[in-house]
Amino acid sequence: GGGARKMSTIHAFTTPARGHLYPLAPILAELARRGHRVRVWSLAGELEPLRAMGIEAEPMDPRIEELQVDDWKAKGDMEATVRGFRCFLDRAPHEIAEIGRAVAAERPDLLITDINAYGAAVAAEASGIPWACFSPYFSWAPSNEVPVFGPGMKPMRGRVGRLRNAAMWRLVGFDLNRRFLGELNGLRREAEVPELGSITELWDRPHRLLYMTVRELEYPRRSWPANFRFVGPVAWDPPADSPDWLDAIDGPLVLLTASTEYQADEELIRTGLNALAEEEVFVVATTAGNDPAQFDVPANARVERFLPHAPILERAEAVICHGGMGITQKALAAGVPVCTVGWGRDQLESGRRVEAAGAGVLLPRKKLSADRLREALASARDSRTGAGRIARAMAAAPGARGAADELEAMAVIEPGRSAPAPLGADV
Structure with missing residues (x-):
């Protein structure tokens, strides 16, 4: 003007x-x-x-x-x-x-x-x-x-x-x-x-x-x-460096994360760690609203309360999350498909929309089990094309x-x- x-x-x-x-x-x-x-x-x-x-x-x-x-x-x-x-x-x-x-x-x-x-x-x-x-x-x-x-x-x-x-x-x-x-x-x-x-x-x-x-x-x-x-989506991450240990991880990486505002979703982290313990993936879990000390950590996982998600998403094959809009849109903006375990609030709605857009899968919490989560993750990993389409729309x-x-x-x-x-x- x-x-x-x-x-x-x-x-x-x-x-x-x-x-x-x-x-x-x-x-x-x-x-x-x-x-x-x-x-x-x-x-x-x-x-x-x-x-x-x-x-x-x-x-x-x-x-x-x-x-x-x-x-x-x-x-x-x-x-x-x-x-x-x-x-x-x-x-x-x-x-x-x-x-x-x-x-x-x-x-x-x-x-x-x-x-x-x-x-x-x-x-x-x-x-x-x-x-x-x-x-x-x-x-x-x-x-x-x-x-x-x-x-x-x-x-x-x-x-x-x-x-x-x-x-x-x-x-x-x-x-x-x-x-x-x-x-x-x-x-x-x-x-x-x-x-x-x-x-x-x-x-x-x-x-x-x-x-x-x-x-x-x-x-x-x-x-x-x-x-x-x-x-x-408009995302703001307080500036943070990529953690050193991230570069040392070989092979496919999955980000597993829970809600920042406490909503008693510990079970999501626990089931995720257990379900993927024997899989050929490395799991980075951020427990956010939950105390990380309560979880048993398998050999193929790293558990922290908070980590900068941006550098992890650059490497991730998929995200397993509760379906909060912050992490859901951040993952899709990076072209990473989302496996939503919808907990409550707006989370079943965001998970269902991701699924309808072909960018991931919704697994409602009532259906959460190790087997079902492994299936949902496999299906989400096949949704990269849909996630890429959403990423391009977000970039524009x-x-x-x-x-x-x-x-x-x-x-x-x-x-x-x-x-x-x-x-x-x-x-």
Whole structure:
């Protein structure tokens, strides 16, 4: 574009989850690099690396950070979902207060919020400031063209599929609305913003929804909400060197990894190590949310709590993981097929989409056994072509730079007007 760029003040608010902060960080860093003043309220333990990127980072209200999702205690999938929503709504009043304070102290040109920050969404809408929301995981905006979000159902084409999908969305929507919509609308009334007809409308409200995946990995829909922008995955790894021992490993390598946010998935690591102990592969396992000391380590494996995944993915034949979006998209971006042992949360959905795209296999946790895992891994290793197709789509996606372009365009719009759609508005 011609002329001098307008320098804007941008406020960003995340939820207390690294899997939501890390995809946003490179976008904020890019905006800061372009000379904008970028402030983020986030996890107290993550502020230093953000500051090193030129971002003004503040700790979020500790009361928000204390409210961690406890869905791993749940007996079934629906109870787990309910615990997640409950946690997000418990945080909401603190988020509303925090954004209120920030905006009163300094009115920014743009607000960025996390899709799971339901209170932040209320405050952003009430402020009248141009507002973008980001989602690092697959959307549960309903459509009769796609299976209901959660259980990882197989896509079904044709009229029967549409009827099944519509019925399931109605059922799940009814249940969630019955439990939570009144409370959410109470917060919205207090803030004098329009009430929602369904909790799924959270996806429609922001002026822009930065959707951090590619169409090639998503189920096709004839129409997406007008505010969606597919920016592709945005990954940020705190800089790290390749470990020395990696070069010494000969032959095929498999990365086995669990969730960073604790979800009681030790069994995934244990079964993975046992299942592959006699196979002709070397297993690198990162236990993340789980203490590595509890595992017996076979001769063909190395177990650490955390390792930089990028250098391992350069060498890996396949990844076995819980299906979190971070590792799933990082593997696919490197062209590495994924064997997902879907544990819960959004993980069955990401695993099913990977399978539908021909880039890997989904093995739901209920079916996890050493034999089945070996079979699933063999099948995943045959999916390199599909993984390569997704990798090419991800390499061509707008990424952090394209997302920053989109946000810059929003920041120059006066409040009350809807922003134009630059960035290949291919929605």
